[in-house]
Amino acid sequence: MDPTQAGKRAWLHRRLKFGSVSVPAWIPYAFILPFFVIFCVFMLYPIVDTFIISFENWSASGSQWVGVHNYRLVLTDPAFWTSLLNDAFILLVQVPIMLFLATLLAVALHSKAIRFKWVFRLLVFFPVLVDAVTYTIAFQLIFNTNFGILNYLIHLVGFGTVNWTGNAWAARISIFMVVTWRWTGYNAIILLSGLQSIPEELYESAVVDGAGRVKTFFKLTIPLLRPILLFCAILSTVGTLQLFTEPYILTAGGPGSATETPMLYLYSIGFQNYNFGLASAGTYILTTIIGILSYLQIRASKGGDYHA
Amino acid sequence: MRSPFSMKFLTYAFLIVAVVVSIYPIYWIYVAGTLSDGQIFHYPPSNWFGSHLVSNVKALETSMPVWRDLANSIFVSGITTVSVVFFSSMVGYAFAKYQFWGKSFLFFVVLITIMIPIQTTLIPLFIIISKLHWQNSYQALIVPFLVNGFGVFFMRQQMQSFPEQLLEAARIDGSNEFRTFFRIVVPNVLPSLAALGILTFLQQWSNFIWPLVVINDRNRFTMPLMLQQLDQPGNVIHYGPIFAGAAIGLIPLMIVFVCLQRYFISGMYNGSVKG
Numbered sequence: 001m002d003p004t005q006a007g008k009r010a011w012l013h014r015r016l017k018f019g020s021v022s023v024p025a026w027i028p029y030a031f032i033l034p035f036f037v038i039f040c041v042f043m044l045y046p047i048v049d050t051f052i053i054s055f056e057n058w059s060a061s062g063s064q065w066v067g068v069h070n071y072r073l074v075l076t077d078p079a080f081w082t083s084l085l086n087d088a089f090i091l092l093v094q095v096p097i098m099l100f101l102a103t104l105l106a107v108a109l110h111s112k113a114i115r116f117k118w119v120f121r122l123l124v125f126f127p128v129l130v131d132a133v134t135y136t137i138a139f140q141l142i143f144n145t146n147f148g149i150l151n152y153l154i155h156l157v158g159f160g161t162v163n164w165t166g167n168a169w170a171a172r173i174s175i176f177m178v179v180t181w182r183w184t185g186y187n188a189i190i191l192l193s194g195l196q197s198i199p200e201e202l203y204e205s206a207v208v209d210g211a212g213r214v215k216t217f218f219k220l221t222i223p224l225l226r227p228i229l230l231f232c233a234i235l236s237t238v239g240t241l242q243l244f245t246e247p248y249i250l251t252a253g254g255p256g257s258a259t260e261t262p263m264l265y266l267y268s269i270g271f272q273n274y275n276f277g278l279a280s281a282g283t284y285i286l287t288t289i290i291g292i293l294s295y296l297q298i299r300a301s302k303g304g305d306y307h308a
Numbered sequence: 309m310r311s312p313f314s315m316k317f318l319t320y321a322f323l324i325v326a327v328v329v330s331i332y333p334i335y336w337i338y339v340a341g342t343l344s345d346g347q348i349f350h351y352p353p354s355n356w357f358g359s360h361l362v363s364n365v366k367a368l369e370t371s372m373p374v375w376r377d378l379a380n381s382i383f384v385s386g387i388t389t390v391s392v393v394f395f396s397s398m399v400g401y402a403f404a405k406y407q408f409w410g411k412s413f414l415f416f417v418v419l420i421t422i423m424i425p426i427q428t429t430l431i432p433l434f435i436i437i438s439k440l441h442w443q444n445s446y447q448a449l450i451v452p453f454l455v456n457g458f459g460v461f462f463m464r465q466q467m468q469s470f471p472e473q474l475l476e477a478a479r480i481d482g483s484n485e486f487r488t489f490f491r492i493v494v495p496n497v498l499p500s501l502a503a504l505g506i507l508t509f510l511q512q513w514s515n516f517i518w519p520l521v522v523i524n525d526r527n528r529f530t531m532p533l534m535l536q537q538l539d540q541p542g543n544v545i546h547y548g549p550i551f552a553g554a555a556i557g558l559i560p561l562m563i564v565f566v567c568l569q570r571y572f573i574s575g576m577y578n579g580s581v582k583g
Contacts, residue, residue, distance in 0.1 A: 016406060016407065016408075018472075018475070018476060018479060019476055020480070021476070021479040021480055023479070023485050025408070027406065027485045028402045028406035028407075028408040028411075029408065030486075031398045031399060031401060031402035031406075031485075031489075032398070032399045032402050032403075032414070034395065034398075035395040035396075035398065035399045035455050035460070036399075036414070038395070038454050038455045039418075039421075039455050039457075041436075042429070042433065042436075042451065042452045042453075042454070042455070043421055043429060043455070043456070043457070044417070044421070045432065046428070046429035046430075046431075046432035046433050046436075047421065047424060047428050047429055049431075049432035049435075050428050050429065050431055050432055053431060053432070060438075104322065105322075105323075105326055108319045108322050108323050108326075109323070111319050113315070113316040113319060114316075114319055114320065114323065120323050120326075120327060121573075122569065123327045123330060123331055124323075124326050124327060124330045125330075125569075125573070126330055126331060126334060127330050127333075127334075128510070129510065129558070129561045129562065129565050130333075130334060130558060130561070131510075131513055131514030131516070131531075131532050131557075131561075132514055132516060132532070133514075133516055133532035133533075133535050133536050134337065134531075134532065134535060134554045134557060134558065135333055135334075137535060137536075137539055137550060137551075137554060138333040138334075138336055138337050138340075138551075138554065139333060140539070141336070141340065141348065141547065142333060142336065144349075146349075146351065147348070147349045147350060147351050147353060148353065149332075149336070149353045149355075152351070152352050152353055181329065181330070181333065184326075185326075185330055189573060213315065238425065241425070242425050242426075242427065244516075244517055245516050245517070249536060249539065252541065263427065263517075266427065267517070270430070270431055271434075271520075271521050276431050276435075279431060280431055283425075283427055283428050283430075283431075284428070286425065286427075287424055287425055287428055290423075290425060291423070294423070
């Protein structure tokens with residue numbers, strides 16, 4: 001018997017100890033093997049392959065290596081920067097407003113004074129159920145310039161007609177509102193679980209110290225929720241940079257390119273022009289941005305007791 | 309803490325506004341599904357149910373195989389959900405309860421794929437599907453989503469608190485490891501499986517960009533793709549039938565949600581806060 005063969009035998013007979021009993025050492029591999037086969041083919045291979053394609057002028061009949069040419073093209077394309085700027089607006093304005101609303105909502109849902117809390121929780125949670133295409137189509141009519149309920153309400157309080165799809169800022173704000181509608185309740189439920197783990201005594205001592213409600217909210221609740229707010233902020237950042245369905249259906253990136261997002265941009269390069277090399281480079285640029293932003297958010301809130 | 313009356317009033321007012329805003333678009337989908345196009349495009353907007361539900365559904369049936377597409381969505385989301393829950397619980401269990409060579413590295417790889425946006429895989433997946441001639445097939449909709457990193461991470465978190473004594477007792481009784489897993493572990497973590505299941509089902513149901521890329525046969529459409537195809541600019545758009553379709557498509561989601569909502573909310577806590 002050659003040595004490697006003997007090694008294999010020994011390996012097969014090795015055992016994992018659990019107290020007084022032991023099991024064959026290959027058992028855990030049997031648990032994970034089927035998963036990792038599928039995972040490698042449909043997850044890991046595509047992630048690596050996108051990276052390779054990003055350095056190629058891809059074509060089905062044969063691709064040429066073009067180095068960083070695709071990266072250079074994407075980074076010098078004004079349309080790409082426009083789409084990033086549009087997302088930056090959502091990141092800097094919509095995400096903070098939404099997380100603030102979600103925190104208020106979580107505090108309200110946590111309030112001792114409120115009865116039938118579970119009904120409220122269930123109902124504010126409903127938007128999470130609805131798929132993006134369905135709710136975006138509903139909002140299409142809600143934002144309709146001539147017949148939509150939103151302009152009707154705006155008229156009722158005495159303002160003029162807003163052209164939600166024709167005006168650049170109105171279109172951006174319409175996307176902003178749809179995203180806020182979909183995700184505020186979701187974040188509120190996550191924050192609520194954080195509130196429920198804050199000891200009641202902390203609030204009692206704040207009251208004893210004479211802190212008002214507003215002060216308690218900003219000086220006690222928000223700092224204690226910081227780790228969970230961070231988690232929500234990272235989720236929202238990743239989600240915002242991947243925004244696709246809502247602008248695709250509601251505004252198609254328009255008017256002009258006012259609501260173009262990086263994903264719309266990459267979709268049109270990749271699956272309308274079939275320039276896979278360019279789209280792959282763009283995807284990796286976007287992934288890098290997501291990674292950097294997530295890292296910065298974690299760094300910025302260091303000192304909190306966040307455990308991944 | 310006692311709340312003064314004005315605070316209580318404000319809290320209720322805020323919650324009621326939040327509920328109305330959250331529910332109105334969904335209510336509107338059901339209202340618009342019963343209205344004719346003339347009633348939908350009416351000023352001031354109608355906010356009560358009309359009598360055109362049947363004619364809207366009939367019109368929808370003539371333009372799209374709506375029941376077929378509904379079945380497609382249920383089938384595709386159902387299969388992927390069962391698969392994700394099955395594989396994730398096995399791998400999550402192995403990561404939580406065994407020590408083995410390469411474990412930390414493999415778990416690290418799984419975690420990295422959670423952070424990487426799903427779009428990073430679209431182009432190679434599309435090339436694979438084309439090479440296999442799987443466009444417009446159920447395989448194209450199902451196979452790339454049979455497993456994911458999040459499920460493994462989620463189940464590992466859930467499995468870590470599983471009591472060692474139970475496992476040890478089973479081993480001393482001579483039960484083999486797979487039998488222990490399926491007979492002892494799985495029945496005791498059903499709430500976690502349900503939580504992962506509903507999260508996965510909703511996520512798969514709302515998958516839009518992938519079907520948009522690989523499917524153009526209307527007999528293979530999923531519900532979101534069907535609705536979007538009816539709503540394309542340039543077509544003559546009839547909103548009554550579209551909303552009737554949207555209303556139909558929400559029913560399975562609501563059924564799943566109502567049955568499993570307890571697990572859903574607990575799953576969100578555990579998937580997020582513990583994670």
